[in-house]
Amino acid sequence: MEQNQQFFHAHHSPMGALASFTVGEFGEHGGMGLELGAPFAGNVFVGYQDGEGVVNAFPFYKGANDQSERYVQKDDTSSLTERLFDDIQRDYAWASDTFAAPGISFKVLSPFFEVPDPSLAEHKKLKQASCPAVYVELSFNNASDKDWTGFFALQGDELRWNKLLDGDANGMVGVTCRDSIGIATQTPGARAFSHFSVQSALSKMGNNDCFMLGPTAGVMIDVKAGETVTLRLALGFYLGGNVTFNRAMQYYYTQHFTGLTDVLAYGLEHFDSYAAIAEASDKQLRASKLNSHQQFLLAHATRSYYGSTQWLFDGTEPVWVVNEGEYLMMNTLDLTVDMLFFEMQQNPWTVKNTLEQFLKQYSFYDEIFDPAKPEQNYKGGISFTHDMGVSNNWSPKGHSSYEVAGLDRVCFSHMTYEQLTNWVLCCGVYISKTNDQDFAIEQRGTLIDCLQSLLNRDHPDAELRDGIMSFESARTEQGGEITTYDSLDHSLGQARGNIYLAGKSWAAYLAIAKVLQDLGESEQAEIALAAAKRCADKLSNSFDTQLGYIPAVLDGHSTSAIIPAIEAIVYPYEMGLLEAVSEQGPYGEYIKVLKTHLKYILNDEHCLYPDGAWKLSSTADNSWVSKIYLNQYVARKVLNIDLANSVEADAAHQRWQTLGASKHACCDQFSSGKPIGSLYYPRCVTNILWLNE
Structure with a gap:
């Protein structure tokens, strides 16, 4: 894809959930939205803090400057330098969307397949098709001699976050907002956070890694010098109860999932099968x-x-x-x-x-x-x-x-x-x-x-x-x-x-x-x-x-x-x-x-x-x-x-x-x-x- 056509928004959506993780345009709002007719008015932060303390990120947030490097004063006494990745490559396939930059690959999977006829299909097929989630695979390749910290986070003025509770998380680490959107992983070593910003979380302002006043939340993971680490995430959506008016109806996925945590756990458990479906679609279109x-x-x-x-x-x-x-x-x-x-x-x-x-x-x-x-x-x-x-x-x-x-x-x-x-x-x-x-x-x-x-x-x-x-x-x-x-x-x-x-x-x-x-x-x-x-x-x-x-x-x-x-x-x-x-x-x-x-x-x-x-x-x-x-x-x-x-x-x-x-x-x-x-x-x-x- 030509360089000047690399940056554009795209839907990444489950089937039948009227939901979208919209991302891809340079310096514009995006994120996880439910029942919207436009991209969510938030920001997506994906990248890593390198061994020099520089926060390197893709430009998927409002205010990102072209090939920028800027000094940012934080709310406390710390300061960080931010830099946007340059030389970003995008591979836009039928069911996967991959952004690659030095030291990082950010792949979004939105698998699609036959929605089975509910009058004929067995329960497990209907559950698989109705799961309201999309999937992210982040790979960090730290070829330097200093440790990095990788991150994936969402931010929005109206968003406030909770950590997944250990007793209910089925081994997952992640964050949720109002039980309607959430991010989760089972990758060892990952940790959830919420804060004012990615930078304030990285600079360890105070000792609270889940500061609920902050509108920014996500998952971080350490990447040791010389190591490659892959972080797998499920991005889940859920609206329970009646969602339509005049004729009351629920989302079909509520017949198979009890709530957002159930969606996230199922999505991560079946990550490999959804990834294989996406890969098969990609191959079909390329062929x-x-x-x-x-x-x-x-x-x-x-x-x-x-x-x-x-x-x-x-x-x-x-x-x-x-x-x-x-x-x-x-x-x-x-x-x-x-x-x-x-x-x-x-x-x-x-x-x-x-x-x-x-x-x-x-x-x-x-x-x-x-x-x-x-x-x-x-x-x-x-x-x-x-x-x-x-x-x-x-x-x-x-x-x-x-x-x-x-x-x-x-x-x-x-x-x-x-x-x-x-x-x-x-x-x-x-x-x-x-x-x-x-x-x-x-x-x-x-x-x-x-x-x-x-x-x-x-x-x-x-x-x-x-x-x-x-x-x-x-x-x-x-x-x-x-x-x-x-x-x-x-x-x-x-x-x-x-x-x-x-x-x-x-x-x-x-x-x-x-x-x-x-x-x-x-x-x-x-x-x-x-x-x-x-x-x-x-x-x-x-x-x-x-x-x-x-x-x-x-x-x-x-x-x-x-x-x-x-x-x-x-x-x-x-x-x-x-x-x-x-x-x-x-x-x-x-x-x-x-x-x-x-x-x-x-x-x-x-x-x-x-x-x-x-x-x-x-x-x-x-x-x-x-x-x-x-x-x-x-x-x-x-x-x-x-x-x-x-x-x-x-x-x-x-x-x-x-x-x-x-x-x-x-x-x-x-x-x-x-x-x-x-x-x-x-x-x-x-x-x-x-x-x-």
């Missing part, structure tokens, strides 16, 4: 055909996904939640449809779980209206809310935390049509990939309702349908609906007449047809296929020969060019409907037009930045990298467009994360390489699809 930039982007996205996950228990059933990064909205459906591919690879039961939650709690039947004649309502049909709540507060049944009535195609408008397609597409991909026939049979009636709802939103009069959305949900109160591109201009932001959303309509019709045909509902399947053909024909016939592409909005005025016109092809492709995405298939003309469309706009006159990075819309300097990754996959794997194979683009997108968004872990929304929203975000795992190329 892939992805270039180094793509490997980085996949590793970065994976960490951020898990940092947003919550595995909950409602007293009877498990509940899977992915929070929307900095916004902390719960199970945002237009993210669910993009994270679908990652979850289908890792743990498909979570997709089914989310679909069932939406159907039981966050579905509704509405009316619709023609924007040209808003005074009359017509029967709409079933759809789904944008999300399920925010910041652990479940929304009322049938409502989201986001959508507001009375707005016309701007942020916070309703997303009724898109969420309808999203639920259908998730359902179709899940059933196709798992062959879960019981679930398919259960959803027979719902899918028929979804089909009718899509048709009605095209036009209530069957004779006037052209395949795409023309009617708005009455939930907007005579406003207008938007898409997941909520803060973008009309080219992608508005729903009605949008070719991105029309593509998802086409894919949704195909998904419904496939599932219903397999269930023997031939008549309904034929209706869905006819609708898919109308949609494909409408889009094909909308190709503008003068522009050289299909305009983004089919309103007779738009001249915007958008890459996501091709996006929805991914769903039938992943469902195995290869004929549907073939130039020789029943929608061959549509596929040919999409290829022509993308080839024409994939340049710096339309949808590329000068450095090769992708720009989703020609008329808006605002892009979501999760969608870029998804469209790159479609362009390369499904449409076989050589122009989409660009190492320069991959390198540019890496710079967006390591330079532009270095303070915010993985981010999704960028303007000219600068993050403008969707910080600390989970959706970027669309790039898991690259492993299939």
Whole structure:
């Protein structure tokens, strides 16, 4: 990794705990945070005091100066010199993140693996998967002729610490804060401390090694001259009792762990097995055909996904939640449809779980209206809310935390049509990939309702349908609906007449047809296929020969060019409907037009930045990298467009994360390489699809 891209924040998170040890950016706050939408506002101190009394540390705390050396006066009569390590090297792999400097290696392990289906898995597998901890391995190589003292510590203004009590610690040494976060080790010779600072603890101010007024705490260990010492740490998280509101739920890990000390003891006992899991993931990514930039982007996205996950228990059933990064909205459906591919690879039961939650709690039947004649309502049909709540507060049944009535195609408008397609597409991909026939049979009636709802939103009069959305949900109160591109201009932001959303309509019709045909509902399947053909024909016939592409909005005025016109092809492709995405298939003309469309706009006159990075819309300097990754996959794997194979683009997108968004872990929304929203975000795992190329 290039030197100027070494320092950036990354999540290091357990699966399903909505917790993160965020570290890596130079001179910025970080640490162990619970249920946050940003890095914890604390400091991370890792390093050693050498034989000359100099405190050498990595620059992972606020106020660190570039390659600094400074003299620090302490609260007592002692003084110490502090120095930041120079020549720091970082190895950022899929499940490990290693910082190396002279005399020290600091490795953070965040192992991930299949989250087993709670209805099928044995107790020990569920306990292993739910353990809310990450792991640190610190190696000190003292080649000098004087003794050192190594340390790992966290600091925060609001943190106050207790030592693990000998009677309860299971041989561990460590510190905890409010029984919710803790650091522990079983390495012989390690000792716990809390104090004002690492420096005040090292200078032995007084005789109390656990001074509870101090906001800094951690573990120290002596490293004799000429010795190498490895310190293994578990960083544990724990929140007991109900953690959600309106619908009370606990973290699933509380079914397997009695408290923080139990988590720390289990994590240390199984350190080797978690380390082996992390190493296997690292090897898998390195052995892939992805270039180094793509490997980085996949590793970065994976960490951020898990940092947003919550595995909950409602007293009877498990509940899977992915929070929307900095916004902390719960199970945002237009993210669910993009994270679908990652979850289908890792743990498909979570997709089914989310679909069932939406159907039981966050579905509704509405009316619709023609924007040209808003005074009359017509029967709409079933759809789904944008999300399920925010910041652990479940929304009322049938409502989201986001959508507001009375707005016309701007942020916070309703997303009724898109969420309808999203639920259908998730359902179709899940059933196709798992062959879960019981679930398919259960959803027979719902899918028929979804089909009718899509048709009605095209036009209530069957004779006037052209395949795409023309009617708005009455939930907007005579406003207008938007898409997941909520803060973008009309080219992608508005729903009605949008070719991105029309593509998802086409894919949704195909998904419904496939599932219903397999269930023997031939008549309904034929209706869905006819609708898919109308949609494909409408889009094909909308190709503008003068522009050289299909305009983004089919309103007779738009001249915007958008890459996501091709996006929805991914769903039938992943469902195995290869004929549907073939130039020789029943929608061959549509596929040919999409290829022509993308080839024409994939340049710096339309949808590329000068450095090769992708720009989703020609008329808006605002892009979501999760969608870029998804469209790159479609362009390369499904449409076989050589122009989409660009190492320069991959390198540019890496710079967006390591330079532009270095303070915010993985981010999704960028303007000219600068993050403008969707910080600390989970959706970027669309790039898991690259492993299939």
